[in-house]
Amino acid sequence: NAGVTQTPKFQVLKTGQSMTLQCAQDMNHNSMYWYRQDPGMGLRLIYYSASEGTTDKGEVPNGYNVSRLNKREFSLRLESAAPSQTSVYFCASSFLNQPQHFGDGTRLSIL
């Protein structure tokens, strides 16, 4: 049972480079989410997709874009990476109003 799979697990970028983080789930969930986690803080919602074909901004969307490619896949793109975007990124999925299931994260460093 794969659950939520995120790729890559680690990435180092230079300021100004672009990058797409991939996320796929095999639980047939309708909703998918992207969070970032910074040291000593809880998770903050970047974007979410309530269902296939829809995306909405969360708490910290600036500097990011998302694509809900199909029901299984939800990608997060950094068009021009900045050091402030150094973080651990988590993807999650769920049925509506049910607990979210998380992947193991992508650790992103921007120099």
Next chain:
Amino acid sequence: GESVGLHLPTLSVQEGDNSIINCAYSNSASDYFIWYKQESGKGPQFIIDIRSNMDKRQGQRVTVLLNKTVKHLSLQIAATQPGDSAVYFCAERAGDYKLSFGAGTTVTVRA
């Protein structure tokens, strides 16, 4: 900003003792609460949830208590084991499916 927070950032517990992790929330409209466990290098893992029409819910070795009068949530872990060492997050939801997370409590189990 965050509306969910934990009273203590760290908790040290003797193996075999019971653990109590506390969480305060400020949004009186929140109707769903959830606890996650996060081990080092992993994504958050669902432990237990509770809806606002309940004040107690039990799982395997865990109990969640909800006091809506004082906006307080707690997670009790019975007979704490070394494998319980992790960061524990509470999260709340107010009407939609977006979760707001607290900053987390790091639990260390002493042998």
